[in-house]
Amino acid sequence: MPPSRTAPAASRWAWFARRLAVVVAAIALAFVGWTWWSSILPGTYSAMDMGVPEYGGGPGSAAVHAGTHGDSAVDADTTAAATGSAGDPTTSVTDLVADPGRPVDVRVELVARAERITPAGGEPFDGFTLNGLSPGPDIRATQGELIEVVLRNDDVPDGVTLHWHGVDVPAAMDGVAGVTQDAVRAGESFTYRFVAEQSGTFWYHSHQTSHPQVVGGLFGALILEPAAEIDATADAVAAIHTYPGGQRTINGATGDGHVRAEAGATVRVRLINTDSTPTSAWVTGATFRVLAIDGEDLHSPGEVEERAVGLTAGARADLEVVVPRRGAVRVQVPGASLVIGPDGAEADTSSAPGETVDLLTYGEPADPGLDPADADRTFSYDIGRLPGFLDGLPGYWWTINGGILPAVPMYMVDEGDTVVMRIVNNSGEVHPMHLHGHHLLVVSRDGQPSTGSPWWVDSLDVAHGESYEVAFVADNPGIWMDHCHNLPHAAEGLMTHLAYTGVTTPFRLGRDSGNDPE
Numbered sequence: 001m002p003p004s005r006t007a008p009a010a011s012r013w014a015w016f017a018r019r020l021a022v023v024v025a026a027i028a029l030a031f032v033g034w035t036w037w038s039s040i041l042p043g044t045y046s047a048m049d050m051g052v053p054e055y056g057g058g059p060g061s062a063a064v065h066a067g068t069h070g071d072s073a074v075d076a077d078t079t080a081a082a083t084g085s086a087g088d089p090t091t092s093v094t095d096l097v098a099d100p101g102r103p104v105d106v107r108v109e110l111v112a113r114a115e116r117i118t119p120a121g122g123e124p125f126d127g128f129t130l131n132g133l134s135p136g137p138d139i140r141a142t143q144g145e146l147i148e149v150v151l152r153n154d155d156v157p158d159g160v161t162l163h164w165h166g167v168d169v170p171a172a173m174d175g176v177a178g179v180t181q182d183a184v185r186a187g188e189s190f191t192y193r194f195v196a197e198q199s200g201t202f203w204y205h206s207h208q209t210s211h212p213q214v215v216g217g218l219f220g221a222l223i224l225e226p227a228a229e230i231d232a233t234a235d236a237v238a239a240i241h242t243y244p245g246g247q248r249t250i251n252g253a254t255g256d257g258h259v260r261a262e263a264g265a266t267v268r269v270r271l272i273n274t275d276s277t278p279t280s281a282w283v284t285g286a287t288f289r290v291l292a293i294d295g296e297d298l299h300s301p302g303e304v305e306e307r308a309v310g311l312t313a314g315a316r317a318d319l320e321v322v323v324p325r326r327g328a329v330r331v332q333v334p335g336a337s338l339v340i341g342p343d344g345a346e347a348d349t350s351s352a353p354g355e356t357v358d359l360l361t362y363g364e365p366a367d368p369g370l371d372p373a374d375a376d377r378t379f380s381y382d383i384g385r386l387p388g389f390l391d392g393l394p395g396y397w398w399t400i401n402g403g404i405l406p407a408v409p410m411y412m413v414d415e416g417d418t419v420v421m422r423i424v425n426n427s428g429e430v431h432p433m434h435l436h437g438h439h440l441l442v443v444s445r446d447g448q449p450s451t452g453s454p455w456w457v458d459s460l461d462v463a464h465g466e467s468y469e470v471a472f473v474a475d476n477p478g479i480w481m482d483h484c485h486n487l488p489h490a491a492e493g494l495m496t497h498l499a500y501t502g503v504t505t506p507f508r509l510g511r512d513s514g515n516d517p518e
């Protein structure tokens, strides 16, 4: 009830202030409600409708300014690719395959199951296997060969896929549920075919509900050997993985693994970090060299002593070690190790060295075959964190260029573009950034140019407060995830896509689609 005319001014003010507070609260509530409501994603949507197209100063920018896309990140019908440049023909991602006429060189069948696993020396848990194993079998092929992998899902309830991490496969073979294929349901199968154009250390993992499935065991090593026989170097795979319950393993076994090698033998140790967090490796009993990172050889890598090598989530590092005349050499990671030497030979353990090999200055420079100064497009990938709603859920979510998914940029390129991307992280945590289908040349870190060997990555740790400039050539048409490989972070919205103008996808994401790549 309004105060009477005769009430003192102070009480009239109090009445007014209360009314005002109610109105302000109602407006704030309406705003929060609207923010919540508008964050709810459709039951299914196309990856192409997720995000706001960004053209990085290259062709296509005009279409955005002409107003075909507003701020609304998920549009019902229009797709960025379809409207990218007027009159461009479109290609479905499903048409981007290896030459169907080529005979198969290496054929592998993998059967996925949900089952109880006990890592050697560890405790049982409910996980996932491929052909009854976790990790799944090592897949080996020689550069230039055509690999065919038939994936059958026996009984994994959420469905499965396989993504070939670090292999720049044709887009239809990328294994991302809802973007390049539908999740393979129990009782179904999917055939992957691609030519091994690269050589080096890679890995494969499910990209359907990838967080629980990868942690639970749905992954394996993929080794592509060089076509030209270089020397008689022995090779040892070391897939590092932490299973549920914090069980640290190498190649599925806890504790010390042993690799038989003679005194004097040169061994290439292929370290793969299959976890969501960074790790490091170091060597006791010998010096070593870092031969390759993420399947790309380093140029003139020097000998390393008393330093560790950092491994981003998803990353690989190939170390060359020489077995000493007496004893063995130990490659250690926190919580597990690999002893390499003759039967029964022992090697000391040591604590992690304080210093890490800095790949920005390691090795000798060489022509990387790409000129970042001549970029056709320059993008920002600015990682932050804000309170808000993601698909109706309140939380403190990751942001890209200030927006919570799906209000994130969709990076648009044309085939042949040279692209520079500036990744900046002010989110409070480290993020292992992974772009599918391409390798990134590290140009600089915090403004300091790379002066060592050309440093190519597909997975790059960007710590809080750091900035990296990376460059790549857009030479693999498709729609490619560009996300954090700390898989829970990706599920919390730290993911977007790099899309080629004119490429579309018939697959759908969203809660009713059956596809959930994270």
Ligand code: C2O
Residues within 6 Å of the ligand: 163, 165, 205, 207, 314, 434, 436, 481, 483, 485
């Ligand atoms: Cu290894 Cu998108 O992932």
Ligand code: CU
Residues within 6 Å of the ligand: 430, 431, 432, 484, 485, 486, 489, 490, 494
């Ligand atoms: Cu992250």
